[in-house]
Amino acid sequence: MGRNCIYEVLNSNPDRILKVYTCQKNEDDALYTELQKNKICIKRVSKGEIAKMVNSESHQSYVASVKEIPNIHIRDFIEESQNKDQSLVLMLDSIYDPQNLGTIMRAAECFGVDLVIYSKNRGSDITPTVTKTSAGATELVPIAKVSNLADTMLAFQKADYWAGCADVGKRSKSLYEFEFPEKTLLIMGSEGEGVRPLLKKKCDFHISIPMLGQIDSLNVSQATAVLLNSYRSVFSSY
Numbered sequence: 001m002g003r004n005c006i007y008e009v010l011n012s013n014p015d016r017i018l019k020v021y022t023c024q025k026n027e028d029d030a031l032y033t034e035l036q037k038n039k040i041c042i043k044r045v046s047k048g049e050i051a052k053m054v055n056s057e058s059h060q061s062y063v064a065s066v067k068e069i070p071n072i073h074i075r076d077f078i079e080e081s082q083n084k085d086q087s088l089v090l091m092l093d094s095i096y097d098p099q100n101l102g103t104i105m106r107a108a109e110c111f112g113v114d115l116v117i118y119s120k121n122r123g124s125d126i127t128p129t130v131t132k133t134s135a136g137a138t139e140l141v142p143i144a145k146v147s148n149l150a151d152t153m154l155a156f157q158k159a160d161y162w163a164g165c166a167d168v169g170k171r172s173k174s175l176y177e178f179e180f181p182e183k184t185l186l187i188m189g190s191e192g193e194g195v196r197p198l199l200k201k202k203c204d205f206h207i208s209i210p211m212l213g214q215i216d217s218l219n220v221s222q223a224t225a226v227l228l229n230s231y232r233s234v235f236s237s238y
Helices: 003-012 030-037 047-054 074-081 098-110 128-133 149-158 197-201 220-234
Strands: 017-022 042-044 062-066 087-093 115-119 143-146 162-166 183-189 205-208
Touching (some): 003 017, 003 030, 017 047, 030 042, 047 062, 074 143, 074 149, 098 115, 098 128, 149 162, 149 183, 149 197, 183 220
Parallel strands (some): 017 042, 087 115, 115 143, 162 183
Antiparallel strands (some): 017 062
């Protein structure tokens, strides 16, 4: 749902859009015009019907029905990454808040993350709220949904990735004193619990972001953006 998200799909892969539902009455609307140019099927419905479709009032008068994004297979991704000197992969552990997930996806797209991994069973999936919060990034970033995060982490470690997590424990090193490995699998955990002990124990490194103010922490989406930017400040892909 949302204008920005639909624009991103239009720009990147318009064939994915099956139908657009709108309560927009003005045909001079810019998005409406673009949809018509691309010969997208448009159906007018009431504002209430749109809200019911996505269980939200934040639809900005537009909702699109799209083809599902193909799930990236971990084995294929690892095989393709063998010839790369640098790679940044983001793993999400138990991120249940769709607003946080959307903001994380936006940061992942902005900082050139090669792949975002999350569990099929532990955390939010890509919902209309996630797509809108991400400003369309969910339609641009490669995504892999997996059954077991620990096994997936091990597969990346065997493929010469260094796995690390955001953590404030005794093993953690300050971000200001840390150098990211060229091939990094960064794991971010939930707001309340952080990265689960099973994953944390198997990590190659732990990093923390020093706080200089009175508030002692960032939320997970803010912390993710800071850490991704830190990697890119050394290994820029642009």
